[in-house]
Amino acid sequence: MSQHIIDGKQLVGDIRGKIKEEVDALAAEGFRPGLAVVLVGEDPASAVYVRNKAKSCDQVGIYSEVHRLPAETTQAELLELVDKLNRAANIHGILVQLPLPKHISEDAVIDAIAIEKDVDGFHPINVGNLSIGKPSLLPCTPAGVIEIIKRTGTTISGKKAVVIGRSNIVGKPVSMLLLRENATVTICHSRTENMKELCREADILVVAIGKPKFVTKEFVKPGAVVIDVGINRLEDGKLAGDVDFDDVVDTAGPITPVPGVVGPMTITMLLQNTLQAAKALRK
Numbered sequence: 001m002s003q004h005i006i007d008g009k010q011l012v013g014d015i016r017g018k019i020k021e022e023v024d025a026l027a028a029e030g031f032r033p034g035l036a037v038v039l040v041g042e043d044p045a046s047a048v049y050v051r052n053k054a055k056s057c058d059q060v061g062i063y064s065e066v067h068r069l070p071a072e073t074t075q076a077e078l079l080e081l082v083d084k085l086n087r088a089a090n091i092h093g094i095l096v097q098l099p100l101p102k103h104i105s106e107d108a109v110i111d112a113i114a115i116e117k118d119v120d121g122f123h124p125i126n127v128g129n130l131s132i133g134k135p136s137l138l139p140c141t142p143a144g145v146i147e148i149i150k151r152t153g154t155t156i157s158g159k160k161a162v163v164i165g166r167s168n169i170v171g172k173p174v175s176m177l178l179l180r181e182n183a184t185v186t187i188c189h190s191r192t193e194n195m196k197e198l199c200r201e202a203d204i205l206v207v208a209i210g211k212p213k214f215v216t217k218e219f220v221k222p223g224a225v226v227i228d229v230g231i232n233r234l235e236d237g238k239l240a241g242d243v244d245f246d247d248v249v250d251t252a253g254p255i256t257p258v259p260g261v262v263g264p265m266t267i268t269m270l271l272q273n274t275l276q277a278a279k280a281l282r283k
């Protein structure tokens with residue numbers, strides 16, 4: 001693998017190894033961190049994500065339970081389950097897989113999760129704490145993006161970072177985290193004018209726009225760190241990121257292939273959040 005193509009296996013392996021050591025030490029004291037994952041309905045992509053989350057918990061010794069509920073589940077029934085999990089002593093992290101069926105308000109469900117068990121970092125209190133710089137559970141994909149950038153050896157402080165995408169799950173929180181690391185941050189989105197020119201100034205380019213192969217080499221300053229959060233299924237069945245990898249790879253500095261880095265790193269941050277939540281709740 002070329003030097004500047006980020007190796008997800010090694011990165012994730014290192015961090016998960018450290019998580020496992022800590023979980024094993026806690027387990028030796030009779031305390032095992034636990035994660036509950038809730039899946040409503042039969043969305044095939046969600047089912048794969050949930051399976052991967054549970055499998056990853058097993059690998060590091062975190063207890064996990066998956067609650068699979070039918071698509072017709074009412075909001076009241078889901079809120080009842082969340083309430084039960086909020087009170088369960090063996091559960092330290094709760095993740096309700098999104099998207100939820102249309103008849104259920106995602107906001108109502110997220111609001112109901114105990115903030116100290118909100119391992120997705122989606123609760124408005126955790127979002128607020130992130131934006132005012134208070135310690136909180138951080139959303140997994142954005143936290144993973146920062147970890148990836150740091151592990152390339154890049155100093156974030158003082159650098160120009162451009163984030164393409166302004167979603168609540170990725171674009172906004174990753175921008176807040178980059179700002180917290182003292183980057184100068186620009187957020188681009190569908191209404192941005194001169195996007196290519198803005199992106200070409202970036203030392204760090206984070207792409208989360210949900211459009212396959214959107215970013216070509218004209219967007220990339222030579223040597224820039226390029227983190228591709230996108231994962232799109234093409235008509236031929238293949239997966240592609242939001243970055244046209246083959247076009248950009250020779251221009252970029254450290255770059256993430258899709259799949260293989262941001263996805264596994266997101267799950268790794270979920271494991272880390274569950275461990276962090278468990279330690280805080282144990283006190």
Ligand code: GUN
Nearest residue numbers: 095096097098099120140
């Ligand atoms: N669906 C897609 N990404 C996510 C995520 O990070 N958390 C949850 N709960 N659902 C998702």
